[in-house]
Amino acid sequence: MTENGYAARYKEIRLRAFERFCSLAFAHKAAIAFGFAILTAMAAQLRIYTPFSPVPFTLQVFPVLLAGAFLGKYYGGASQLSYLSMGLAGLPVFAEGHGGYAVLLGPTAGYLVGFVFAAFLIGHLVHYGKNARSTPRIAVAMTAGIAVIYLFGAGYLAILLGLGFENAFVMGVLPFIGFDLLKMAGAAGMARAALPESI
Numbered sequence: 319m320t321e322n323g324y325a326a327r328y329k330e331i332r333l334r335a336f337e338r339f340c341s342l343a344f345a346h347k348a349a350i351a352f353g354f355a356i357l358t359a360m361a362a363q364l365r366i367y368t369p370f371s372p373v374p375f376t377l378q379v380f381p382v383l384l385a386g387a388f389l390g391k392y393y394g395g396a397s398q399l400s401y402l403s404m405g406l407a408g409l410p411v412f413a414e415g416h417g418g419y420a421v422l423l424g425p426t427a428g429y430l431v432g433f434v435f436a437a438f439l440i441g442h443l444v445h446y447g448k449n450a451r452s453t454p455r456i457a458v459a460m461t462a463g464i465a466v467i468y469l470f471g472a473g474y475l476a477i478l479l480g481l482g483f484e485n486a487f488v489m490g491v492l493p494f495i496g497f498d499l500l501k502m503a504g505a506a507g508m509a510r511a512a513l514p515e516s517i
Contacts, residue, residue, distance in 0.1 A: 354397035357381040359411035383505035386440025395438030428474025436463035
């Protein structure tokens with residue numbers, strides 16, 4: 319098989335896999351969405367605290383970005399809503415194995431809520447419109463998703479701690495930009511490699 323033949327075959331495999339996911343029954347899609355919720359919970363346990371922010375470094379943004387890109391807006395958003403619901407129900411799925419409504423009074427609450435809206439937005443941008451799954455479109459979608467997480471996270475941090483916007487940005491956004499861009503690069507690469515550019 320020639321190089322062009324391999325490329326065509328690879329393109330066909332991506333398209334068939336995407337079409338197969340789209341044709342799945344609700345229960346199967348819901349199960350996959352729940353799987354992404356579990357991935358987010360696992361990513362929450364890999365955390366590093368620093369002296370300059372009450373918000374820890376975690377890997378949670380990575381599965382959030384993937385959920386939106388792979389599952390679309392409804393199931394992507396539902397995956398993160400499931401994650402949030404599990405935590406609020408008391409399951410130890412948040413950072414350090416925390417769970418329960420007390421987390422809503424902590425500094426990470428805004429980010430957790432932002433996950434839901436970020437996945438929904440990414441899913442909308444990546445699954446609808448012409449060339450929705452092109453590399454630039456995926457990059458823009460994930461950048462927008464991260465911005466949403468920052469908006470909710472820093473906004474709630476400012477309210478909770480009585481900070482101005484500048485201090486909330488310095489404490490709740492600035493330290494995480496570089497790390498989140500690395501996660502975005504990995505997630506965007508996976509999405510671009512697995513998803514068909516057009517259908």
